[in-house]
Amino acid sequence: MARIVDIIFSILGLGMVAWLFWFAFDRSRDRGALLIKWLVSAPVGYVIYAVVIPNFRQGGLSAIFGLVVMLLCGGVLAVLWAGTVTDVIAKPFASLYDGGDEPPEPKPYYSIAISKQKRNKPLEAVMAIREQLAKFPNDYEGVHLLAHIQAEDLKDLPAAELTVNHFCEWDKAPPKQVAAALTQLADWHIKFFQDAPSAQAALERIIEKYPDTDLALVAKQRIAHLGDMGKTLMATHERGRVFMPEGVKNVGLLESSAHLVPVETTPEKLAADYVKHLQEHPDDTEAREKLAIIYARHYQRLDLATAEMEQMIDEPNHPPKRVAHWLNLLADLQIHSGADYEAVRATLEKIIERFPDYAIADQARSRLAHLKLEFKALGTTPNKTLGVYEQNIGLKSNRGY
Numbered sequence: 001m002a003r004i005v006d007i008i009f010s011i012l013g014l015g016m017v018a019w020l021f022w023f024a025f026d027r028s029r030d031r032g033a034l035l036i037k038w039l040v041s042a043p044v045g046y047v048i049y050a051v052v053i054p055n056f057r058q059g060g061l062s063a064i065f066g067l068v069v070m071l072l073c074g075g076v077l078a079v080l081w082a083g084t085v086t087d088v089i090a091k092p093f094a095s096l097y098d099g100g101d102e103p104p105e106p107k108p109y110y111s112i113a114i115s116k117q118k119r120n121k122p123l124e125a126v127m128a129i130r131e132q133l134a135k136f137p138n139d140y141e142g143v144h145l146l147a148h149i150q151a152e153d154l155k156d157l158p159a160a161e162l163t164v165n166h167f168c169e170w171d172k173a174p175p176k177q178v179a180a181a182l183t184q185l186a187d188w189h190i191k192f193f194q195d196a197p198s199a200q201a202a203l204e205r206i207i208e209k210y211p212d213t214d215l216a217l218v219a220k221q222r223i224a225h226l227g228d229m230g231k232t233l234m235a236t237h238e239r240g241r242v243f244m245p246e247g248v249k250n251v252g253l254l255e256s257s258a259h260l261v262p263v264e265t266t267p268e269k270l271a272a273d274y275v276k277h278l279q280e281h282p283d284d285t286e287a288r289e290k291l292a293i294i295y296a297r298h299y300q301r302l303d304l305a306t307a308e309m310e311q312m313i314d315e316p317n318h319p320p321k322r323v324a325h326w327l328n329l330l331a332d333l334q335i336h337s338g339a340d341y342e343a344v345r346a347t348l349e350k351i352i353e354r355f356p357d358y359a360i361a362d363q364a365r366s367r368l369a370h371l372k373l374e375f376k377a378l379g380t381t382p383n384k385t386l387g388v389y390e391q392n393i394g395l396k397s398n399r400g401y
Helices: 003-029 031-058 061-100 111-118 120-137 139-154 155-167 175-193 195-211 214-224 227-236 268-282 284-297 302-314 320-337 342-355 359-369 371-378
Strands: none
Touching: 031 061, 031 302, 111 120, 111 139, 120 139, 139 155, 139 175, 155 175, 175 195, 175 214, 175 284, 195 214, 195 227, 214 227, 214 284, 268 284, 302 320, 320 342, 320 359, 320 371, 342 359, 342 371, 359 371
């Protein structure tokens, strides 16, 4: 019976040793050294099994001899495996800092390309970028850098446009990156060729690809200000001659200098310009906001100002912070125009109702807590009733924008 038990334990031991050998060999970084360790350990283990254990069982001087042999075998095994055992014990803790055996996530590196670009070697930079893009196709950082070098350094806008279009046609391209790439392409069309139609076409692609989104709203805003954007870009990159008008002679001898003061644009003219602009670009929130302020503060028409503000506030794709800004501005206009306390409170409470989990809701609560102090500081009576102010300002109801 005892012999059968020994055979069973021997088989289990050999099976365990074989499994450990395969597990360690499969994960080892130096399989040659590991194989040598196992080849040396095998005869040592046989000595322990065939010599040490039988001598221990006999007892007496044989047990002492077995102990001496065991110490020698243990020393050999310790020399072979001490480092490996230490690594096994320490590895779980070291993995918390060095990531263990998990290989680092592969990613492209553009430092060489950027270095070559800075050294005025754009063609070599393009080659370095293409090497990385061959391994990581449609990587946005690489696409953006490649298009930038083509447009800015090589002055090859058609090539940059092809690079951008190739990325934008990728069906898995993130919307924000597509919008950023097309917006940059529009800027280049304005900057290098003052080509507003091509810039508008690039921005309209954003609207077509992502309708009814915040990306589309931003694109519409940029389309509405293409002319201003062109002037800004040209001013930052081109410094032309500045012609100064001739000054007034003998200014100290004039009876009055009132006629020398520059004529400011009247609110009426600004309102008319904004109306005309909004008929063409109804999604331009910047112009609509300015128009609402003129209605409330110059014409005393809070009703028209409110209509303009609510048109922006009710648009579903504007970010919460922007909507909160407009609601706070509407509250300001209501206070300055003499609206009652309840009307202003209702306006501010809309921020809390719409965005209860945002910081802007806490700001609205704080303003509500001090709202009566705002009325008092402005000397406004909360219960004042607005009068009727009729003036032909070109924006009655049923406007088409």
